[in-house]
Amino acid sequence: MKKNILIGLAMLALFAAGWFTAAKVSQSLQTPATPDLSSSSLGGEFSLYNGGKTYKLSDFSGKLVVMYFGYTSCPDVCPTTLGVISLGLKALTPEQMAQVQPIFISVDSDRDSVDGEKLMKYAQHFNPSFIGLSGTNEQVSAVTRQYGAFYAKVKSNSALGYLVDHTSRTYLIDKKGKLLKVMPHDMTPEQLTDAIQAALSGE
Amino acid sequence: MKLPAVLLWSALLTATSLGLTACKDEATANTSEVPAVQLVESDSANAAKTPSTGEAATAISVENARIRVTSEGQTVTGAFMVLKNDSDKPQSLVAAESEVAGVTELHESSMQDGVMKMQKIEKIAIPAHGSTELKPGGFHIMLINLKDDLAADSTQTITLKFADGSEKAVEAPVMDMMQ
Numbered sequence: 001m002k003k004n005i006l007i008g009l010a011m012l013a014l015f016a017a018g019w020f021t022a023a024k025v026s027q028s029l030q031t032p033a034t035p036d037l038s039s040s041s042l043g044g045e046f047s048l049y050n051g052g053k054t055y056k057l058s059d060f061s062g063k064l065v066v067m068y069f070g071y072t073s074c075p076d077v078c079p080t081t082l083g084v085i086s087l088g089l090k091a092l093t094p095e096q097m098a099q100v101q102p103i104f105i106s107v108d109s110d111r112d113s114v115d116g117e118k119l120m121k122y123a124q125h126f127n128p129s130f131i132g133l134s135g136t137n138e139q140v141s142a143v144t145r146q147y148g149a150f151y152a153k154v155k156s157n158s159a160l161g162y163l164v165d166h167t168s169r170t171y172l173i174d175k176k177g178k179l180l181k182v183m184p185h186d187m188t189p190e191q192l193t194d195a196i197q198a199a200l201s202g203e
Numbered sequence: 204m205k206l207p208a209v210l211l212w213s214a215l216l217t218a219t220s221l222g223l224t225a226c227k228d229e230a231t232a233n234t235s236e237v238p239a240v241q242l243v244e245s246d247s248a249n250a251a252k253t254p255s256t257g258e259a260a261t262a263i264s265v266e267n268a269r270i271r272v273t274s275e276g277q278t279v280t281g282a283f284m285v286l287k288n289d290s291d292k293p294q295s296l297v298a299a300e301s302e303v304a305g306v307t308e309l310h311e312s313s314m315q316d317g318v319m320k321m322q323k324i325e326k327i328a329i330p331a332h333g334s335t336e337l338k339p340g341g342f343h344i345m346l347i348n349l350k351d352d353l354a355a356d357s358t359q360t361i362t363l364k365f366a367d368g369s370e371k372a373v374e375a376p377v378m379d380m381m382q
Contacts, residue, residue: 073278073279074321075271075279075280075346076281076310076312076340077340079271079281079339080339083379083380083381084381086381115276117276118276121274121275121277122274124274125274125277126381150317150318152318154320154322156322156323157323158310158345159308159347159348160345160347163321165318166318166319167319168319185317185319
């Protein structure tokens, strides 16, 4: 009996180790290559809205923009990354935070452009400074193209109707509106804090 | 005729008990009748338990169950936990239910070519003597059409339904999960 337990434990450990390694490997293999920004034309001005109000990137000129694409019916990946952003922002000093504008862009224009208040509340759940934006299908597809983000509405048999596949990167845009850095989906809060502080001090 | 059978049994039991105690580092009295009796008891307890391992609800234990807190007005959220299978056969979770949600589904998120995909799945397998983790970015239970905002520090009940028809109620605290 004891032997069985030992064998069971060993198998469990092996399974766990194997799983962990596999997860690590697949993660590193699948992490999208960070776009090369040196020669790229990625980034740029955009125009989106929340409720009836239009927002442009240039409205936030003078602030370091931390931007993430997702959607509010996304219960898993978006809140996970937004949670990382939340912690990364929390580690900033109030002086640093005053120079940062976090923006959440919903790629689910059909559902999220209608209820601006819900979108704003969703974003501000992660940091009170967040602004939640969406737009028409054309506006959303334009801004995602500009930033090399990808999203696709996928039919599903879920009660949610359709799901949205999307990239889960975080964009840092400098105070002049130039795309500075693209952080991978598996970034840590510390990496984000460091990147923001480096950007703020490197001016 | 009966006597030799009894003798044979006790001999067998003593042998087994000796074999077992030999595994122990701390050599307890291995000659007395007591361990043999204990062995009989534990074995019969085990025997009584073995058929019930066929029931997933008994075989599966749940650890670290939690529900992600919702923002105001948000109507979907995810529930996560570790499912451990103590039985000799693979089990599967095929559905879940909760009073707080109009619909509850099993979902899987996965990263494919840099794109995060989420899909509804029919079951989550838990290998024999293994475990399966429901975690952000992987398997999760989706609570859809929430009837109310889920406040942090509240606890909600989720009923897990397994392939064999057995069910298990799990108490899951609602938390921030930003770490």
